[in-house]
Amino acid sequence: MTLWRIRATVDDRPGYLSVLTASLALRGVNILTVQVHTTEVGAVDDFLVDAPDHLNEADLLAAVERGRGRDCWVARSEARGLADQPTRVLGLATRLVLDPDATGEALRALLGADAVAWRPVPVGARSRVGAATMLLADPTGGSFELRRAAPSFTPAEYARAQALVELAATVARRSADQVTLLLPDGSELLVRPATVDDLPGVVELHEACSARSRQRRYLGGAACPSAPRLRRLLEPARGVTLVAQSAGSGGEAESVVAMANLLAEGDEAEVALLVRDDWQRRGLGTALLRRLAGRAERAGYGALVLHTQAENAPMLRTVARLDRPATTERDGSLVSVTVPLAVDPARAGRAYGPVSLPGPRRP
Incomplete structure (x- = not known):
């Protein structure tokens, strides 16, 4: 048996996930873990499966398509993929508490990104999550840019990654203070x-x-x-x-x-x-x-x-x-x-979140 990761989009309607899992089961594929990422175009299901050795990538892609899955991505996985996702995230959070400078490495490990870069430019109004690019706001200033050829990034992955960045910034701020x-x-x-x-x-x-x-x-x-x-x-x-x-x-x-x-x-x-x-x-x-x-x-x-x-x-x-x-x-x-206090509007709210600046009192 061989470990594979499969990610596919399925219509978020009753019974559609069961059609996909049945198609995999007919080929002797055992689903070990599944994560569901809700998106505007449907539910993105991320499976870790154990498949018979004679099945290859093309066979698994065909099984997903017959199970009404689309935008499918398939790749070999390693034994470490068996780790529970919340446990992995907690482990990365612990690493950042000990070393907040390891933010880039933690993001790469969390999302399997091909490249992670910190830039002094804030995210601003740019789109924060796309198919191959993710932008994360760094609370200390600047932003992280992540790239991954496949599979496409999801909003759920963005939320996890942004939470890790904010944790690292909090730890760094406490150390500096x-x-x-x-x-x-x-x-x-x-x-x-x-x-x-x-x-x-x-x-x-x-x-x-x-x-x-x-x-x-x-x-x-x-x-x-x-x-x-x-x-x-x-x-x-x-x-x-x-x-x-x-x-x-x-x-x-x-x-x-x-x-x-x-x-x-x-x-x-x-x-x-x-x-x-x-x-x-x-x-x-x-x-x-x-x-x-x-x-x-x-x-x-x-x-x-x-x-x-x-x-x-x-x-x-x-x-x-x-x-x-x-x-x-x-x-x-x-x-x-x-x-x-003397208020500098350019710096207001950076330390503890948005605040209301002094203004006229309503009667």
Whole structure:
């Protein structure tokens, strides 16, 4: 028996796929896996089959045509084709997490492309998927161009490939965003974007903070937030969370000592800080707030908003150290500080997705 890959378009109507599979079965062809790619011209069925040794490419093409398949492509396959497609995609995703520079190789392996090239030109209004060419937008700028003589690319393959490119860009951005912060007292900290994997360390941070610090951060009770709430804060839908980790004697990151949140809503970004008590009054809060302000500005948000208690003088001093104009509104014991940001429309939305730039308010 010999492994073959067969791809053919079949009318997306009840019973048509069974006609094709019956035609293959009459010739002793065993279907091992099948993927269905929905397109505007019908369902593109991608089979991995085990066929008798006496059947050749012409025999399989004839069997598909008799089974009402069209635009057929047939090629020999290897044993690695037996790997489950979702498992292969997850394996490639893992490779990109470890090495985001391997995007081109991952795309070639995913789609069996004949050529993969990165170009500094954005995709723009050009068609993103054609029969032999696929264009993928690189979130960091530019685009990837893939070419494959056969079989034709499908929309489903485009969606998988674009998802891999976006994953690689996210990993690369996170790596670039990781910095070593030197405080005025000489202490070194690792500051980076948070992930859900930081949940245990963030829980420990909250448990190590005093009740007063937690109450100032959440403007309510002093109890530790629930794990689901902390998980949402670590990876917000729009915005970013930074964590600061102390450095061990060998330079490796240790415990989480601070968390800084930037949560976006509309054209404004709300910020909040939690610094472990023994790390307060050392310049850490100011450094984190400045990084959040820079991120919000690059993402195109119009203003930073911070809510704190009127008696929280340390936080108000931290905001003042930004050296930016700000407006303050007081409602009882609550103070809201708004810091306008300089928006560059050409860069707006690149960091966290499309955002609305400040504009006239409707009455």
